[in-house]
Amino acid sequence: MPGLWLEKTGQTLLNFFLPPRCLNCQADGSWLCDSCVRQIDFITTAVCHHCGTPAENGSTFCRQCKNNPLKHIDGIRTAAWFENNPMREAIHQLKYQNHRAVAEPLAQILANTVHHYNLKVDVVAPVPLHSSRLRERGYNQSEILVSWLAKYLQIPANTKSLYRSRKTRSQMTLGAEERRTNVVNAFACKDNRLQNLRVLVVDDVCTTGSTLDACAAALKLQGKAAQVWGLTLAKAQ
Template identity: 40%
Template sequence: MQIIRRYLREALDILYPTQCVHCRRVGSILCKQCLASISWFQPPWCVHCGLPQLPGKPCQPCYYHPLQLSGLRAISSYHQNPLRASIHAFKYAGKTRLGGPLGNLLAQAYQHYQLHADLIIPVPLHKTRLEQRGYNQAELLAQTCADTLQIPLQTDLLYREKTTSTQVNLTAPKRRENLQDAFYYMPGSTTKTVFKRKILIIDDVSTTGATLEACAAPLFAAGAQSVWGLVLARPTVTKGKRPT
């Protein structure tokens, strides 16, 4: 089946050459020039949530209300193109091939931030949302990232118990309330898989960190040593404030 899909893709590429989702150059789904133009977050950043902050210190929100994660890192601001355009095309326009270059970006970020993981887990989609979209963008990112880094990938440890309403206009506390009890450890899975292990959760975007926190809770309950989040982008914020 994969061979058939590859041949069909190659035939379509001849008839309809692949264009960069941002600049429309012909040749690749996200061209080298656009990839190189992505402006990564620069230090200093918060030692916990990774957003720009005074060197070696947590930001004010993390000091008073730290994320229930071992740490969180992102590549760049969600408000910046071509990253925003790429994420939007990947997530909402069915451009699944972007899982390759964007997943490789996450692998670069893993090395750039000197993270350490024994296991990579993508944020799961609820089955209804998965049926609607046809794919889990976090899983595609995690697959490429795991393959590049040669770190085991687990896609069947967590499941999403309930679908949640949109979180776009919710404050951080409301987002956490919206996601309460949304993720569970898969029944029948052995806790030995995560016990005393370092886990990396992959997603495309994190606003407040609430989704990653909700995923981390059952992993910590199963005995994980650490649970870090790694995403492509986070919204930029004013100094000392976490996105609401």
């Protein structure tokens, strides 16, 4: 995995000249210290079997999935809540401040989530950025997470088959129904390398699950994937 080797080599050199410091509390020693990890608001209650939202009163499915479920994704699982905890700051630093090193401890959290929910998958893939957005940012934070997660899970990463076929508006400012329509047919699968495989699609934050569901549609209908699961660091309310 050449990309990960370059990432690790660059990080080793960076650590030599600039030792890691927690991006949340500034404590020396790591990019996300143990104390801040303990402050993360992890999702520990029973969750909806489909979208991963904490279930109400022990229900198998949440109200949204009972009334208007996501159509293509087999399920979504999320590590923590997004609001008001170190997870939000870590994601912000990774996504917008070019602090790629924090992807390593965040990917460890994702791996722990996979093991917690006993997800059985064959390959991991990132939610892709449109080429214009990738040029603006210079990197895809989900792809960096996937590189580390594949290492922790000891399964392959596929960063090429799934791609964003059209540019969409940012999901951040849209309501639930707008989010769904915004990403319809926004993704495509260019080959059959994921055929008959159980694919784990990784993103940083999940709000309605619409983006992951759109990815699953492309992976199943075009890529012929057997199953598609979504995995995210945080759930936004």
